[in-house]
Amino acid sequence: MAGPLEPLxxxxxxxxxxxxxxxxxxxxxRVQLRLDGEKxxxxxxxxxxxxxxxxxxxxxxxxxxxxxxxxxxDYIAAPTxxxxxxxxxxxxxxxxxxxxxxxxxxxxxxxGRISSHVLWxxxxxxxxxxxxxxxxxFRERERILDxxxxxxxxxxxxxxxxxxxxxxxxPDGWVExxxxxxxSLPKYFDEYETLLTENRIWKKRTIGIxxxxxxxxxxxGLTGPxxxxxxxxxxxxxxxxxxxxxxxxxxxxxxxxxxxxDRYLVRMEEMRQSVRIIRQCLDRLPDGPVMAKVPKxxxxxxxxxxxxxxxxxxxxxxxxxxxxxxxxxxxxxxxPPSFINLxxxxxxxxxxxxxxxxxxxxxxxxxxxxxxx
Amino acid sequence: xxxxxxxxxxxxxxxxxxxxxxxxxxxxxxxxxxxVKAEPYECGVAAETTAFDTRFSIRYYLIxxxxxxxxxxxxxxxxxxxxxxxxxxxxxxxxMVFLAILLAGYVYAWRRGALEWA
Amino acid sequence: xxxxxxxxxxxxxxxxxxxxxxxxxxxWVERRGAAMIQDRLGPNRVGPFGLLQxxxxxxxxxxxxxxxPSGVKGVDRLLYLLAPSIALVVAISVFIAVPFGFDPxxxxxxxxxDGFIVxxxxxxxxxxxxxxxxxxxxxxxxxxxxxxxKYSLMGGxxxxxxxxxxxLAMTISVVGVLMVSGSFGLQDVVLHQSGTWFxxxxxxxxxxxxxxxxxxIVAAFAETNRLPFDLVEAEAELVVGxxxxxxxxxxxxxxxxxxxxxxxxxxxxxxxxxxxxTLPGFxxxxxxxxxxVSIGIFAVxxxxxxxxxxxxxxxxxRFRFDQLMxxxxxxxxxxxxxNFLLVGAGMALRNL
Numbered sequence: 035m036a037g038p039l040e041p042l043x044x045x046x047x048x049x050x051x052x053x054x055x056x057x058x059x060x061x062x063x064r065v066q067l068r069l070d071g072e073k074x075x076x077x078x079x080x081x082x083x084x085x086x087x088x089x090x091x092x093x094x095x096x097x098x099x100x101x102x103x104x105x106x107x108d109y110i111a112a113p114t115x116x117x118x119x120x121x122x123x124x125x126x127x128x129x130x131x132x133x134x135x136x137x138x139x140x141x142x143x144x145x146g147r148i149s150s151h152v153l154w155x156x157x158x159x160x161x162x163x164x165x166x167x168x169x170x171x172f173r174e175r176e177r178i179l180d181x182x183x184x185x186x187x188x189x190x191x192x193x194x195x196x197x198x199x200x201x202x203x204x205p206d207g208w209v210e211x212x213x214x215x216x217x218s219l220p221k222y223f224d225e226y227e228t229l230l231t232e233n234r235i236w237k238k239r240t241i242g243i244x245x246x247x248x249x250x251x252x253x254x255g256l257t258g259p260x261x262x263x264x265x266x267x268x269x270x271x272x273x274x275x276x277x278x279x280x281x282x283x284x285x286x287x288x289x290x291x292x293x294x295x296d297r298y299l300v301r302m303e304e305m306r307q308s309v310r311i312i313r314q315c316l317d318r319l320p321d322g323p324v325m326a327k328v329p330k331x332x333x334x335x336x337x338x339x340x341x342x343x344x345x346x347x348x349x350x351x352x353x354x355x356x357x358x359x360x361x362x363x364x365x366x367x368x369x370p371p372s373f374i375n376l377x378x379x380x381x382x383x384x385x386x387x388x389x390x391x392x393x394x395x396x397x398x399x400x401x402x403x404x405x406x407x
Numbered sequence: 408x409x410x411x412x413x414x415x416x417x418x419x420x421x422x423x424x425x426x427x428x429x430x431x432x433x434x435x436x437x438x439x440x441x442x443v444k445a446e447p448y449e450c451g452v453a454a455e456t457t458a459f460d461t462r463f464s465i466r467y468y469l470i471x472x473x474x475x476x477x478x479x480x481x482x483x484x485x486x487x488x489x490x491x492x493x494x495x496x497x498x499x500x501x502x503m504v505f506l507a508i509l510l511a512g513y514v515y516a517w518r519r520g521a522l523e524w525a
Numbered sequence: 526x527x528x529x530x531x532x533x534x535x536x537x538x539x540x541x542x543x544x545x546x547x548x549x550x551x552x553w554v555e556r557r558g559a560a561m562i563q564d565r566l567g568p569n570r571v572g573p574f575g576l577l578q579x580x581x582x583x584x585x586x587x588x589x590x591x592x593x594p595s596g597v598k599g600v601d602r603l604l605y606l607l608a609p610s611i612a613l614v615v616a617i618s619v620f621i622a623v624p625f626g627f628d629p630x631x632x633x634x635x636x637x638x639d640g641f642i643v644x645x646x647x648x649x650x651x652x653x654x655x656x657x658x659x660x661x662x663x664x665x666x667x668x669x670x671x672x673x674x675k676y677s678l679m680g681g682x683x684x685x686x687x688x689x690x691x692x693l694a695m696t697i698s699v700v701g702v703l704m705v706s707g708s709f710g711l712q713d714v715v716l717h718q719s720g721t722w723f724x725x726x727x728x729x730x731x732x733x734x735x736x737x738x739x740x741x742i743v744a745a746f747a748e749t750n751r752l753p754f755d756l757v758e759a760e761a762e763l764v765v766g767x768x769x770x771x772x773x774x775x776x777x778x779x780x781x782x783x784x785x786x787x788x789x790x791x792x793x794x795x796x797x798x799x800x801x802x803t804l805p806g807f808x809x810x811x812x813x814x815x816x817x818v819s820i821g822i823f824a825v826x827x828x829x830x831x832x833x834x835x836x837x838x839x840x841x842x843r844f845r846f847d848q849l850m851x852x853x854x855x856x857x858x859x860x861x862x863x864n865f866l867l868v869g870a871g872m873a874l875r876n877l
Contacts, residue, residue: 048461050675055451058761064452071464072679072846161761163752163843169563235753235842388679389845392761413533413643414621420541421617425610425778432587432774445595447673450764457596457673467682470850474689477858481696485652488703488865491872499873506862513858522854523847 047075054083058161058392061402065379065391072387077380081373084406092366097123097197097332100362105191107350107370107404111150113142113182114345116195121276122341122352123197126334135199135324136277137315141212142185142194143277143343144308144315148219149178150346150399151305155226158298158396162239167226174222177215184208197332199325213316216309223305230298240295244382244394247292254378258348258371259300260398264292270344282314294397301399333359347371347399370404469521480509528636535633536643544620548784549579551831558835583777591773596673605671609771609778612664615657616785622653623792624712627802627819629811641820642712650709654793655696658748661786662688665750665757668779669767680766683846684757688748690850694857695744698737701868702730702797715801727805731798733871737864738798740857745790747853749783752838756846791830792823799826 050067053059062083068076088107092100104115117139124131131139152171159167179189184205186194194200230236246256251264261268269286271279287303289296334356342351348371354363375398382398383391447454487494487502494501516522553568553576560567568575597605626641647653662685669681703709706717720728731738747754758766768779795801802809802819809815844852 048463048675049456051449051452051454053450057764059450064450071466072683073464159842163755163759163761164841165559165752166563166839169565173564229840230842233842235844238848239842239845387845387847389756389759389762389843411647412530413537414618414647416533416537417541417621417643418614418618420537421614422610424541424545424617425613428587428778429610429774432591436588436773437590439590442595445592447594447596447770449675454675461675461678463678463682467686470686470690473854474693477693478689478696481693481700484697484700484865485703485709488700489707489709491704491869492707496873499869502869506866517855522851 052077052388052391059395060157060400063376063395063400063402063405065395067388067391069388072389074383074386074388074391077383077391079376079379081376081402081405084402086407088407089366089368092363094362096361097127097334097363100366101195102191102193105193107368107407108150108345108347108372108401109190109403110153110401111146111346112190112192113139113146113194114343114350116192117143117277118341118343118345118350118352120195120197121343122339122354123332125341126337126339126354126356127197127328127332129198129326129328131199131277131326132323133278133320134203134322135326137319138200138204138324139195140277140279140282141312141315142182142192144312145178145181145212147308147346148305149175151301151308154301154346154396154399155298158393158399159230161392161396162236164230164233164236167229170222170225170229174219181208181212181215184211196325198328199323201325203324209316209319212312216312216316219309220306223302227302231302237295239389239393240298240397241293242291243294243386243390244397245291245293246378246382250381251292251378254381255374256348256378257374258345258399259297259304260348260375260378262286263289263297263300263397265290270342270349274342276341276343278315279311281318282311284311294393297397331361333361334363335359342369345371347401347404348375350404368407370407372398372400372402373405373407376400376405473516473521476512477509528634532633532636533643540620540625540643541617544617544785544788545781547788548781549583551784551787552579552582554832555835555838558832559839562836562839586777586780587774589773591775592770594673594770597671601671601673604667605770606775608664608668608671609768609775609782611667612661612782613778613785615661615664616782616789619654619657619789620785620792622647622650622711623789623796624715624801625792625820625823626816627809629809629815631813631816641816648709650711651699651703651714651797652709654789655692655699658786658789659688659692661748661782662692664779664782665767668771672767672770674770676763677767677769680757680759680763680769683763684750684767687754687756687846687849687853688750690853691744691747691754691857694740694853694861695748697858697861698740698744698864699797700861701734701737701865704865704868704872705730705733711796711801715796715803718800719803719805721805725805727800727803729798729800729803734798734864734868736860736867738794740861740864741797742794744857745794746834746837747849749786749790749834751783751787751834753841753844754849755838755843756849759843761843787831787834788827791827791834794830795823795826801826 048069050069051064052067053064054062064080066078066080067074088103091103101116101119104119105112107115152175156168156171182192183189185208186192246264248264248266251261251266265288267286267288272286284307287300289300336356336358338355340351340353342349350371351369353367355365357364379394379398382394487498491498557567568578571577571581593602593605621643624642628641665684666681669677669684702714706714718729722728726732750757768776771779802823804822809819
């Protein structure tokens with residue numbers, strides 16, 4: 035994989051700009067390609083088309099005002115973005131969250147994970163030419179977004195958490211409707227798997243594509259399914275449990291070969307595990323307040339704090355540097371999983387064909403809102 | 408010759424159809440040409456090199472050459488196939504010999520990696 | 526003389542108009558079928574069940590602005606403008622040699638109809654079809670080449686390699702059928718398939734030549750550039766491949782030619798392997814009724830394969846280019862050869 039590939043014939047290679055306006059780059063990613071026929075000799079991701087200066091914006095706003103900005107990072111799964119931010123802020127301010135709030139956060143985060151993974155499956159499948167799973171997954175995503183809407187009025191950019199807890203308690207009947215939804219989900223996951231898992235063309239397109247070994251994956255700093263697909267059992271929810279993840283039971287699925295097919299299987303299993311987590315949370319949902327007692331104006335101590343969550347795409351971390359009595363961070367840094375995972379793209383596609391580039395971009399599950407910030 | 412009259416008429420219809428529709432379209436379609444609109448671009452960015460001055464892989468030529476070789480051979484199969492019942496066993500064996508030669512070329516091309524892509 | 530020409534003209538007009546009317550119908554079937562498979566509604570606003578949707582689409586396409594990328598000049602521009610027309614002309618004119626119904630010796634204006642086929646006395650039959658259909662690759666290659674767009678160019682050269690490779694497999698898979706029927710004429714091929722074996726198995730070529738039928742159907746998918754072989758377009762990789770730069774009626778020409786090709790391919794599958802208009806245990810009545818019934822049977826069979834094209838498109842993912850070529854050269858061709866060897870061996874043994 036490493037080292038330059040010698041072209042078989044003396045040819046002038048084709049320079050091709052893949053993106054930013056391309057149906058398969060999941061947003062405004064641009065990959066500058068050097069091609070020998072269909073074979074990729076070199077791939078260079080070019081980013082920044084969606085840069086909005088999110089980190090800089092954080093320096094001007096109070097902690098709770100920052101939360102809507104986090105929605106726009108990984109706009110496909112907003113709850114984990116909110117969760118990571120409020121966890122970091124709570125760690126900084128030393129606030130303990132009431133148990134009910136923690137459980138509801140977990141439910142929202144796992145629903146977000148499912149909705150993110152079904153969207154990943156939809157786009158990944160459509161990139162590989164299977165159009166129908168797209169519509170099946172959107173059917174389920176729609177129902178999850180309906181639940182979000184019912185909870186906080188928004189479907190995509192939720193702004194659903196606050197430092198110290200949650201802005202609202204669950205509406206009446208929400209738990210029953212959520213419970214009904216998650217009971218029906220595994221049946222739908224089976225539907226997707228019927229279409230893809232044993233499909234020979236699907237296997238041909240994914241097995242052995244974009245292989246990355248466990249060592250390489252760790253060296254690149256990959257997290258989330260790209261890392262677990264290579265067989266590393268690493269999940270922030272298990273290794274550094276936050277909220278109440280230590281109180282629920284779930285497995286961390288891992289792959290063996292680190293190829294696109296394994297990552298597909300890992301994500302499919304993760305969705306089932308998310309259903310399991312939500313089921314446990316709903317059954318144990320304690321009563322009580324959803325907001326801790328926090329002052330009206332949040333003032334931080336001087337310090338540096340880092341907190342991370344297992345977002346659907348990998349480890350999402352927020353780091354704050356604060357000065358004494360400041361109402362906003364002096365400097366904020368976000369560790370977006372997509373940005374770090376994207377680093378592995380050139381290594382994963384080198385020597386493959388153009389069609390595999392699409393598969394690898396899909397399997398990394400990047401979202402440009404997070405990469406460009 | 409009369410056998411070909413239908414072909415001529417049908418081809419005339421087939422040719423006139425796109426011409427007529429394109430002419431109709433030409434009359435009624437919107438048109439506000441702009442040099443910027445017609446500028447070639449690649450996925451939203453201006454292309455540094457145009458498609459006209461890029462070369463592509465020689466493998467495509469290889470496939471084309473192989474096609475020419477085998478397609479001409481296949482055409483020989485057609486008259487044989489139609490006459491097969493009358494040629495009987497002799498014709499069958501003869502074709503086996505022909506195919507064996509063809510197969511040798513095919514196996515050679517395969518073994519030399521002409522059919523491999525990546 | 527005039528009666529003869531009148532008969533020919535009527536045939537030409539009817540066949541070409543039916544062929545072109547099938548395009549909007551197929552577009553509708555494709556979209557509604559996709560919606561059905563994908564658990565959604567599909568077009569249902571324009572007319573009953575959205576039936577007028579394709580017409581509205583056509584009006585939209587006609588009124589769209591027609592763009593030629595700058596830099597496409599001189600001969601390139603000529604090729605650019607010519608390519609869509611080639612696609613459509615080729616797609617329509619292939620249908621001349623396709624018989625679509627049983628003629629019990631009918632007369633029109635005192636002149637024999639001479640079979641439900643535009644060119645009845647064309648003794649080349651299947652050869653004519655393959656020869657004309659293979660011209661279709663020009664439209665794709667020229668469109669890709671002349672667009673001055675690298676994605677189009679890649680689509681075009683992919684097309685050149687894909688379509689010629691599968692043409693080979695397609696041609697060879699037909700050899701077995703020609704051996705048993707002993708004629709290039711497709712009417713003879715159909716007549717040979719009437720009747721039954723042992724009283725219940727239809728004498729369709731698909732039963733003894735299942736390998737040939739499968740290779741032919743697969744090659745037909747590849748030749749019409751339909752999923753899982755739509756690598757020429759492959760919107761996820763090549764944007765839309767060779768017709769990326771086309772708009773307005775020129776795009777529509779490519780679009781229509783794809784559906785006309787599907788109709789031709791389905792007709793060929795039915796004629797070569799599924800008995801054409803024959804139905805075992807069913808004696809076609811005499812006169813015009815019989816002709817209409819046979820055309821009806823043929824239409825139903827063709828409709829099934831057209832639906833099959835739609836069905837497959839919305840079910841399967843797409844192959845990768847090297848896998849496609851490997852399948853074509855290393856699997857399809859040997860299988861097609863095996864098919865006619867088996868047929869030949871069987872026939873030679875029977876004649877001993």
